[in-house]
Amino acid sequence: NANTGTAITLKSGVAYCLRSFHRIIVDLVEGAWLNYVRKTNSGRAGTLTDLGSFLFGRERAALTVYRDVLVDVQKDICFYCHRPLRRKGEADHFIPWSKYPQDLGHNFVLAHASCNNRKSDYLASEEHLGAWRDRNVSAADELTQRFEAFELPHDMGASIRVAEWAYGQTEKADGQVWVRDKILKHLPSDWRRFLSAG
Numbered sequence: 001n002a003n004t005g006t007a008i009t010l011k012s013g014v015a016y017c018l019r020s021f022h023r024i025i026v027d028l029v030e031g032a033w034l035n036y037v038r039k040t041n042s043g044r045a046g047t048l049t050d051l052g053s054f055l056f057g058r059e060r061a062a063l064t065v066y067r068d069v070l071v072d073v074q075k076d077i078c079f080y081c082h083r084p085l086r087r088k089g090e091a092d093h094f095i096p097w098s099k100y101p102q103d104l105g106h107n108f109v110l111a112h113a114s115c116n117n118r119k120s121d122y123l124a125s126e127e128h129l130g131a132w133r134d135r136n137v138s139a140a141d142e143l144t145q146r147f148e149a150f151e152l153p154h155d156m157g158a159s160i161r162v163a164e165w166a167y168g169q170t171e172k173a174d175g176q177v178w179v180r181d182k183i184l185k186h187l188p189s190d191w192r193r194f195l196s197a198g
Helices: 014-020 022-040 051-056 061-073 113-119 126-138 140-149 156-172 192-196
Strands: 090-093 108-111 176-180 183-186
Touching: 061 090, 061 108, 061 140, 090 113, 108 113, 113 176, 126 140, 126 156, 126 176, 126 192, 156 192
Parallel strands: none
Antiparallel strands: 090 108, 176 183
16 A cells, blocks of 8 residues: 555566566575674574574575585685595685675685684685685686586686675775684785785
């Protein structure tokens, strides 16, 4: 009802766009909601490691596929601490889901659950950024073949652009990045050289 504000009238073409971009809209809304819940409930989530599954009932099967793709590429070694994973690694969004709520193959790395949890929603330090870029470049053909074999979305160029944007925003905000364990530091102004080196 237009008079009581209990209804929405969609203009011509809007319903088509909502259907066409449904998945993107859902990902953006859920990502924003997750970010809000984390910020307003800091410390209350306890040991809950996958808030998205808790809130939205999402299965982690899709992330398991990425883990299976990456285990050989990373030689079953944690991306962050470089210790053996012993086939127990988790697929981590290198650029956190809260900053870019899309699953793109090149954005995933394998990590220990402890490293993944400690990194949380922080961007990884510039050294990790350089290692991520080097891994994607050196294993480009293998990653592309594996992603395509499993019909997983991937776009190296888009992943790089997302990283540039996310790190650029952190630099503008004089934000902190995650180094290891509980160690954070301010992102240095020369972070771009780690993304372009190699």
